[in-house]
Amino acid sequence: MDFMKPETVLNLDNIRQALIRMEDTIVFDLIERSQFYSSPSVYEINKFNIEGFKGSSFLDWSLIQMEKAHSQIRRYEAPDESPFFPDQILKPILPPIKYPKILAKYTDEINVNEEIKQFYVNEIVPQVSCKIGEQEENLGSVSTCDIECLQAISRRIHFGKFVAEVKYQSDKLNYIRLIKLKDVKGIEDSITNSVVENKILERLIIKGQNYGVDPSLKYSQNPQSKVKPEVIAKLYKDYIIPLTKKVEVDYLLRRLEDEDEELVKSVEV
């Protein structure tokens, strides 16, 4: 898909292909994280005395520095990128890109990164790290690895906005009615496709089994998967897919803010 060509983005098959490709990134990033100890110091508030950063963790501090640098190279101008600290990012050094409008005007306000950070730290880290505890010399590596994981998961989850936009466009009158009724359950049901969800979970098990082992050991007695494939599938089932759906619902609930008023009025509820 090409963000300069909205028709390639607003296509459910293309979006689902992109989501499948993102599974690879996420699975590999989690495998990277599994080399390290859980490292609670990275997440503890005020663990290190960093000037001007009272109330933050070392991870937050690292993430802010990274987002400042990435914002200057235009990362957050792309419609598929959402910063964790939107009020801290800087103006790009490179000239702005004029992306055509694909999503509704309030898109940047739909941001679940705080929830992503919470489940990443509280659920993912303890389940994927090789050991509970820490190794002082690895704290920096842990935080850079965490940033990779968080950015990949955030991009995947916020892709829900594109899914929601396609679904809205393909069944506008029904969605306008559901949105006017504030029928959250109705919207949730209409965006849910259990067949697609089950396929994702099955595929993740296979990816975890294949990507997580040294290919030369694949047929040995004890190939030792680096992250248990079931753990990856369960993280998707319990957090990544539900949060993607939350993004879709949150996006749709506001969709009439960017719709023709006459059309909205004409839909009876």
Ligand SMILES: O=C(O)C(=O)C[C@]1(C(=O)O)C=C[C@@H](O)C=C1
């Ligand atoms: O592919 C879709 O239709 C989506 O809405 C995305 C997604 C997902 O998170 O992968 C979420 C909800 C659907 O039930 C199926 C899959």
